[in-house]
Amino acid sequence: MFYYHIALLKSPLSPLTYQSEQSLLLGTIVEVTLSKRTTQGVVATEVEKPEFDCESISFTCKTFYPPKTLELARFIAEYYVCSLGEALSLFVPYAPNALHVNEKITIDITLSTEQQKAYDFIEAHPRSLLFGDTGSGKTEIYMKLFEKTINEGKQAIFLLPEIGLTPQMKNRLKHHFGTHVAIWHSKISAKKKEQILSDLAEGKISIIAGTRSALFLPLQHLGLIVVDEEHDESYKSGNRPRYNAKDLALLFGQKLGCKVLLGSATPTLGSFHKVPTFRLKGTFFESQSYIMYDDGEHGLSFKMTQAIQKALDAQKQVIVFLPTRANFKYITCKQCGANVECPFCSVGMSIHHNMNALKCHYCNYTEVIPKACPKCGCEEIVATRMGTAEVSQKLTEHFHEHVVQQFDRDEVRTEKKLSEILSDFNDHKIDIMVGTQMLSKGHDYHGVGLAVILGVDALLGMSDFRSREKTLALVLQIAGRAGRKGYGEVLIQSKNSEFFKHYLGDFEQFLKDELVFRKGLYPPFKKMLRLMSAHVKDEKAKELIDKVALIAQSFPQVEVVGFGKANIAKIANKYRYELLARSDSSKALLELAHAVKLLHVEADMDPLSFS
Numbered sequence: 129m130f131y132y133h134i135a136l137l138k139s140p141l142s143p144l145t146y147q148s149e150q151s152l153l154l155g156t157i158v159e160v161t162l163s164k165r166t167t168q169g170v171v172a173t174e175v176e177k178p179e180f181d182c183e184s185i186s187f188t189c190k191t192f193y194p195p196k197t198l199e200l201a202r203f204i205a206e207y208y209v210c211s212l213g214e215a216l217s218l219f220v221p222y223a224p225n226a227l228h229v230n231e232k233i234t235i236d237i238t239l240s241t242e243q244q245k246a247y248d249f250i251e252a253h254p255r256s257l258l259f260g261d262t263g264s265g266k267t268e269i270y271m272k273l274f275e276k277t278i279n280e281g282k283q284a285i286f287l288l289p290e291i292g293l294t295p296q297m298k299n300r301l302k303h304h305f306g307t308h309v310a311i312w313h314s315k316i317s318a319k320k321k322e323q324i325l326s327d328l329a330e331g332k333i334s335i336i337a338g339t340r341s342a343l344f345l346p347l348q349h350l351g352l353i354v355v356d357e358e359h360d361e362s363y364k365s366g367n368r369p370r371y372n373a374k375d376l377a378l379l380f381g382q383k384l385g386c387k388v389l390l391g392s393a394t395p396t397l398g399s400f401h402k403v404p405t406f407r408l409k410g411t412f413f414e415s416q417s418y419i420m421y422d423d424g425e426h427g428l429s430f431k432m433t434q435a436i437q438k439a440l441d442a443q444k445q446v447i448v449f450l451p452t453r454a455n456f457k458y459i460t461c462k463q464c465g466a467n468v469e470c471p472f473c474s475v476g477m478s479i480h481h482n483m484n485a486l487k488c489h490y491c492n493y494t495e496v497i498p499k500a501c502p503k504c505g506c507e508e509i510v511a512t513r514m515g516t517a518e519v520s521q522k523l524t525e526h527f528h529e530h531v532v533q534q535f536d537r538d539e540v541r542t543e544k545k546l547s548e549i550l551s552d553f554n555d556h557k558i559d560i561m562v563g564t565q566m567l568s569k570g571h572d573y574h575g576v577g578l579a580v581i582l583g584v585d586a587l588l589g590m591s592d593f594r595s596r597e598k599t600l601a602l603v604l605q606i607a608g609r610a611g612r613k614g615y616g617e618v619l620i621q622s623k624n625s626e627f628f629k630h631y632l633g634d635f636e637q638f639l640k641d642e643l644v645f646r647k648g649l650y651p652p653f654k655k656m657l658r659l660m661s662a663h664v665k666d667e668k669a670k671e672l673i674d675k676v677a678l679i680a681q682s683f684p685q686v687e688v689v690g691f692g693k694a695n696i697a698k699i700a701n702k703y704r705y706e707l708l709a710r711s712d713s714s715k716a717l718l719e720l721a722h723a724v725k726l727l728h729v730e731a732d733m734d735p736l737s738f739s
């Protein structure tokens with residue numbers, strides 16, 4: 129009889145011992161029973177006969193995980209503090225006897241001299257960062273790298289942010305690589321996924337373009353991973369395991385011996401600091417942009433409508449950015465100053481006029497718009513912090529001969545809708561597009577003559593050590609959608625114009641200055657760990673974090689930066705507390721995270737969000 133530790137897929141439990149009459153390869157997927165239910169697991173380690181009786185493995189599947197995948201999953205379980213089964217569940221298993229068809233292709237792109245230099249730099253480095261301005265032609269360099277990868281008989285993964293998989297990008301890929309490329313993200317149908325996996329097993333696919341989950345597909349000849357828009361936060365998972373696909377790509381590169389390329393016009397300080405960097409400057413098409421500022425109050429100003437009119441008169445398109453959706457973000461009482469809050473979350477309710485409702489953006493709780501302050505009964509309540517819906521409406525009234533389109537999560541609910549809007553915009557059927565962060569993601573439209581950017585002061589003022597980096601990157605990305613070909617204008621509404629004037633033209637200088645500012649305090653010099661407790665009873669959540677704090681203080685290499693109520697103290701009726709720890713070594717932080725694992729606190733290693 130043989131005995132094995134079986135990692136139960138999707139289960140937070142540690143591996144359990146089962147027996148088998150046959151010897152099994154590590155990584156084999158099996159079926160076992162757990163409390164009378166059948167569940168899938170993975171043969172993780174062979175062990176000695178245990179003291180206790182154990183159950184038999186009931187069934188052996190054909191699919192499996194190779195030793196390298198087991199090794200990567202072990203790392204994920206350790207670093208992102210989850211079970212081996214949870215880590216393995218991220219990966220799609222391999223099919224037996226998969227093959228890879230070796231076909232040669234040629235694509236119709238000729239790189240410019242500068243692009244060629246970047247290409248050569250990337251070729252010479254196992255891992256590199258392509259720090260190329262918006263519109264500098266990074267995507268074309270990736271395409272050339274994919275061509276080379278295919279011609280070497282290898283495969284490539286092309287990671288993009290969720291919204292980056294635009295119809296335009298898909299067309300670009302299909303145009304060059306035809307059936308050699310497949311698109312992968314969490315929302316494609318089960319049938320489509322099956323098709324892609326069988327094509328992969330038959331060796332028909334050489335390039336997978338997708339969101340962060342594409343990193344975990346079974347590729348046997350992986351030669352290259354490209355992480356586009358590497359600064360994008362959608363690479364970080366918000367659920368357990370809270371991995372960051374960008375960091376994992378670098379690790380996979382090391383362990384699997386494949387090349388890794390990060391690309392961005394606004395790279396993170398972390399990547400800039402640790403990855404060999406090639407700087408690609410300017411736009412591919414000779415273009416010019418002119419930046420203007422408006423220090424007025426939040427909302428639409430005369431200067432803005434004038435600039436928009438001018439762009440429209442010149443047959444140009446306009447994009448207007450705001451960080452907030454709905455009509456207004458807050459509803460405030462003039463008398464007592466209270467914000468109307470969600471009864472289940474400690475956040476303000478947003479006004480959605482089209483539903484005549486207040487809606488909580490955290491738990492979706494909805495109620496009618498009150499006529500008076502629920503706290504003091506005063507009837508003078510005002511709406512503040514304008515959102516996309518309100519600005520769209522105002523612009524529609526003002527420019528009634530033009531087509532205005534709202535572009536945010538309220539309006540773009542399906543992939544189909546996203547395609548429709550983007551292709552309408554591309555065909556110039558839309559004149560003004562008003563949107564949130566979604567507007568900033570890698571769109572390449574040549575007709576945009578003006579980008580208006582509102583509400584960034586609120587982002588700059590957030591209590592997050594990355595808020596300067598994030599806000600500047602966002603503004604640069606949005607500005608980069610205008611004037612990709614020819615002349616473009618950017619109008620930024622801010623009372624911090626000095627900051628933007630100083631750094632908008634030179635993000636590299638910003639990164640260098642920011643490095644000095646972060647030294648000894650924050651990443652990339654320090655590692656951080658966030659531990660979170662949540663409970664329907666306030667005292668319980670607090671007790672838990674107090675206990676964690678006590679334990680943390682006994683770790684000499686760990687500094688407790690602070691602990692207490694979370695920024696958003698309650699979400700969906702659960703009270704939230706957190707502890708933020710910092711250290712020179714991730715090892716010390718991980719020891720702490722694993723030591724408190726049984727207390728039911730969530731660990732977030734290298735956290736990006738602090739709300």
Ligand SMILES: Nc1ncnc2c1ncn2[C@@H]1O[C@H](COP(=O)(O)OP(=O)(O)OP(=O)(O)O)[C@@H](O)[C@H]1O
Nearest residue numbers: 238239240262263264265266267268393412570572
């Ligand atoms: N070598 C080339 N030959 C022809 N066109 C090119 C070449 N390089 C870039 N372009 C064109 O220049 C424009 C900008 O390039 P691209 O979209 O690759 O920029 P990017 O660096 O990826 O921009 P962003 O960071 O804003 O997404 C595109 O329309 C692209 O087709």
Ligand SMILES: [Zn+2]
Nearest residue numbers: 470473488491
């Ligand atoms: Zn709520």
